[in-house]
Amino acid sequence: MTIYFSQRASREGWVSFETDPRLRHTKERLYSRCLPCLTSLLEQLKETPGTVRLETAWDCWKVVAVLADREQCLELLTRFGEAYPDEYVFGKLGTGKGRQTVAVMFHTEDAVRRDRLYALLREVAAEHFPAARVFYSRACSDPYERLLGSWESWQQPCPIRHPERLAAVKASLRESLYGRG
Numbered sequence: 001m002t003i004y005f006s007q008r009a010s011r012e013g014w015v016s017f018e019t020d021p022r023l024r025h026t027k028e029r030l031y032s033r034c035l036p037c038l039t040s041l042l043e044q045l046k047e048t049p050g051t052v053r054l055e056t057a058w059d060c061w062k063v064v065a066v067l068a069d070r071e072q073c074l075e076l077l078t079r080f081g082e083a084y085p086d087e088y089v090f091g092k093l094g095t096g097k098g099r100q101t102v103a104v105m106f107h108t109e110d111a112v113r114r115d116r117l118y119a120l121l122r123e124v125a126a127e128h129f130p131a132a133r134v135f136y137s138r139a140c141s142d143p144y145e146r147l148l149g150s151w152e153s154w155q156q157p158c159p160i161r162h163p164e165r166l167a168a169v170k171a172s173l174r175e176s177l178y179g180r181g
Helices: 023-045 053-059 069-083 111-128 141-148 162-180
Strands: 004-009 015-018 061-067 090-094 102-108 133-138
Touching: 004 133, 015 023, 023 053, 023 090, 023 141, 023 162, 061 069, 061 111, 069 090, 069 102, 069 111, 102 111, 133 141, 141 162
Parallel strands: none
Antiparallel strands: 004 015, 015 090, 061 102, 061 133, 090 102
């Protein structure tokens, strides 16, 4: 399997990848799920609520491998493609603000698919990068976990557990969605 990469990084520095050379699923998902999800969250936060409706975030899963650097992430994707050439994947590669490590992140909206990707990624990582941390999580940790705490304790609707972070999360969402200008 060949994995193709976006020519541009996001404002936050993440680079999308996908099995499709045109990254069709990635683009469709961005406009049909990601942007509406983050826009909806920002709209909810403008009213300073005590809870947040998770909407599409509830069924948004990330299967993640955290490695030392970008080269290891690229090698992990290569090894994954060799081990599972018929496995269709899409996601992103990058690092969070202030982090020294780099992550490979597969996306899915399905818990069964999440579990399959998690098992496959753990297997490849254990063989080639045993020090890698492999896990899965729900939605975008930034901003959702910053406000709501660990995803394992979320419910519908979910109480905001860190109201002291509201202003910073709203500013970050506005910058991510609309830029600085």
